[in-house]
Amino acid sequence: MTTTSRRALLVVDVQPTFCEGGSLGVDGGDAVAHAVADYAARHRDRYVTVVTTQDWHVDPGPHFSEEPDYVDTWPPHGVAGTAEAELHPALADLHPDASVKKGAYVAAYSGFEGTDQDGRSLEAILEAQAVTAVDVVGIAESHCVKATALDARALGLDVRVLTDLTVPVTPEQGEQAREELRRAGVEVVASDAV
8 A cells, every 4th residue: 555645635526516406416426425525534644635626617618508418518517606516515524625616617627627716726736735646536437537537647646546435427437437547547446445
């Protein structure tokens, strides 16, 4: 096992908009939100920093569509300032060290495309903590979790996606995402194995 002294936990888009009843809900989203909260509460000491990301769309242009193809265009979701765009209530006690919002005026899948309230990128936040490894969890495995993990790997970080703390849009998309992650050198593993 790698040292945990320089590892970050990235909690990707755990928002009501992506959970059951949300405008772009994923089956199993609520369960993942609660599982992430429980995991973080039990294992906070493993991480030098915990960072959340959120879709925070103001006017993302063609990312929103009245006739979405669910590939490049989507129904409105994660609208800035709405309750659906806030962190899931299950994360009320998470108290992240940093919170990154992404996608205000463009489609943004990766947390590395966003900034915190001070204008710092996720890369800068991690660099400031001398992070060399990240665990990525959240919603959805097949989209924003995958994109965030791939970008972290491209920066040279040791990356794990914790499979029981994420959920794909569909099982098929989940399997495709896991294969793509493995090919990029991302470890795809259950949280109880780390």
